[in-house]
Amino acid sequence: MDLYRDKDKFYVAVDCIIFGFDDDEKLKLLVFNRKIDPFKKSLSLIGSFVQIGESVSDASIRILKEFTGLQNVYMKELKTYSSVDRDPGYRCISVAQYALIRVNDTIKTLVNQKGAQWCEIEDIPKLILDHNEMVNDSLKRIEQITKFKPIGFELLPKKFTIPKLQALYEAIYRRKLDPRNFRKKILSFGVIIKLDEKDKTTSKKGAFLYKFDHKKYTILQESGYNFEV
């Protein structure tokens, strides 16, 4: 790649800020331990150059699949990072994309194979270039978006309990919520369906599982419904 460096030419990259919500009820960020130059042995987000024959969105789907095996993931454009001197090697603009994924064991294994790791958002290490800025900007964006879109569901398994959902909101908002009021509010949206099944991993009583009602959500969303918790 070094042979092709050209500082009079724009390179276009994508960097993916991938968030997961682990069983320990903490928001996690996926970071990559670079095995090759440039920035060998440093930590970075997962990224790639955009190929001339693909869109930015294609490129981000491609690398997300490569690192997590996942397709059909919630991924949105954050913003473009384009300072002239942001990358010492190239004149490169990067389009950052944030993604929310459901972490499971398969993904954990694949991620490890790829030399990536999860780190807690309260304790993010130094990353290369402007990647820390990208992470901070996405955290703000997610907090904002959560206020009018129930994106939290993207981070949970298909079946989840209300206490888990609350823990996720608490992680995003970084504050405690009242369980009675939280439950009331979430149920009032009418977009989760109670299942005839309990998750007993966290208590003897067990907590009922729910699933997200995509259909109802879409209808409400289109009518401008406000999902603020």
Added chain:
Amino acid sequence: MDLYRDKDKFYVAVDCIIFGFDDDEKLKLLVFNRKIDPFKKSLSLIGSFVQIGESVSDASIRILKEFTGLQNVYMKELKTYSSVDRDPGYRCISVAQYALIRVNDTIKTLVNQKGAQWCEIEDIPKLILDHNEMVNDSLKRIEQITKFKPIGFELLPKKFTIPKLQALYEAIYRRKLDPRNFRKKILSFGVIIKLDEKDKTTSKKGAFLYKFDHKKYTILQESGYNFEV
């Protein structure tokens, strides 16, 4: 420029979706009547290639100044448009930026000189490439942003009346609001200051002028205040 076309090379462009709010209380979009190829005589947004030595944001500031004479304008990145075939001439990705400006006579004159014109957002003509998509996407974004940030003020003169502000909100939301409730709500934010001056252009009684309190707004904004009207 044609001489330099290279389909194996990324070009980076910015396109600015510039909104104004005119005396007739209608939201307007600034469009440009192209005098040169490509797309001579077609209508387009105001845009430019990003130079190798400038950031995307520098480029958008540069062209906004060129077309309106304005600096320090509210301008935010909308998103990147990067379909492989979006521009038949180049492999070009465009970073769209939306801007909100205060229209006045000086600007109107300059804009005309540059071959640009204002058109009502209810009646936007066919624009080149994917520019109509950009406009639609920004309108949605502005409506969304207005719900938690009082960006409306960016579109009004420094001194404005409450009825004018209401008309602006009505234009953005595309629905009528109750004048008593609107006034109550806006004043409850505590971010506008009543002046000892009236605007008598629209009534015999005259309406008091107000100005925006940037300081107070910043404090509230940082504490996560919700400015939804």
Added chain:
DNA sequence: TATAATAAATGTAAAAAATACATTTATTAT
């Protein structure tokens, strides 16, 4: 088989915010 332990689930009263709605007021032009 009774009991202890655990987290899940539930209800209500009080306060705050949103809504719906009609009249008075200040000013200018006639």
Added chain:
DNA sequence: ATAATAAATGTATTTTTTACATTTATTATA
């Protein structure tokens, strides 16, 4: 003095938000 005009104002009702403590279902163990 009067008519005309848009600006400004208040209140009662409904809805939403908030604060807060007890009961329930289940499992493990004594």
